[in-house]
Amino acid sequence: MNVVFLGPPGSGKGTQATRLTASLGIAHVSTGEMLRGAVAAGTPMGREVDAILKRGELVSDTVISSLVEERVQADDCRTGFLLDGFPRTVPQAELLDAALTRLGLALAAVVLLEVPEDELLQRLTSRGEGRADDTPEVIRHRLDVYRDVTAPLAALYAERGAILRRVDGVGSMDDVATRVASAVGSPS
Numbered sequence: 001m002n003v004v005f006l007g008p009p010g011s012g013k014g015t016q017a018t019r020l021t022a023s024l025g026i027a028h029v030s031t032g033e034m035l036r037g038a039v040a041a042g043t044p045m046g047r048e049v050d051a052i053l054k055r056g057e058l059v060s061d062t063v064i065s066s067l068v069e070e071r072v073q074a075d076d077c078r079t080g081f082l083l084d085g086f087p088r089t090v091p092q093a094e095l096l097d098a099a100l101t102r103l104g105l106a107l108a109a110v111v112l113l114e115v116p117e118d119e120l121l122q123r124l125t126s127r128g129e130g131r132a133d134d135t136p137e138v139i140r141h142r143l144d145v146y147r148d149v150t151a152p153l154a155a156l157y158a159e160r161g162a163i164l165r166r167v168d169g170v171g172s173m174d175d176v177a178t179r180v181a182s183a184v185g186s187p188s
């Protein structure tokens with residue numbers, strides 16, 4: 001089963017993605033984690049994207065899309081994968097469609113985690129993970145970027161009918177996990 005997780009920064013996407021992938025036995029593909037890993041390892045790509053991440057901007061659609069296309073061909077993705085943080089723009093969604101077609105794969109569901117903006121701000125400013133992009137100014141910018149270029153993806157996937165599953169992301173982690181599982185038709 002291949003799934004996309006959509007949701008603003010602070011919506012709990014990463015946490016819920018970790019839980020769902022563990023229960024479904026599919027790979028968790030987080031583009032943010034991949035990029036932060038490249039920065040930490042000091043790879044050429046890491047050096048290229050470091051400043052972009054610190055500003056809360058998006059890295060280029062083609063760079064991130066080829067990274068994902070390569071990643072989903074790894075062995076651990078054979079049982080399926082969850083894309084956490086990708087696609088994030090309309091062009092990325094188009095590039096993903098093209099890649100899935102090339103690979104003979106399809107999406108079973110696109111989960112949209114919905115959390116009101118005032119709660120997102122509160123969660124992000126208090127989460128203290130020590131991320132370089134968790135300063136108040138950058139947090140605001142990441143929320144703006146989400147609203148302007150990522151949120152429109154919900155309408156795009158909604159046009160495809162039942163594939164889009166809106167999930168209320170407010171509440172305890174366990175409650176949200178139960179909603180997410182039922183949204184993708186998984187027990188637990």
Ligand code: AMP
Nearest residue numbers: 031032053056057058059064085086088
């Ligand atoms: P995340 O962990 O998903 O919040 O991502 C952290 C940062 O990584 C974002 O603010 C972007 O700078 C970058 N990033 C992650 N995924 C993407 C993507 N699909 N397209 C462009 N930039 C991304």
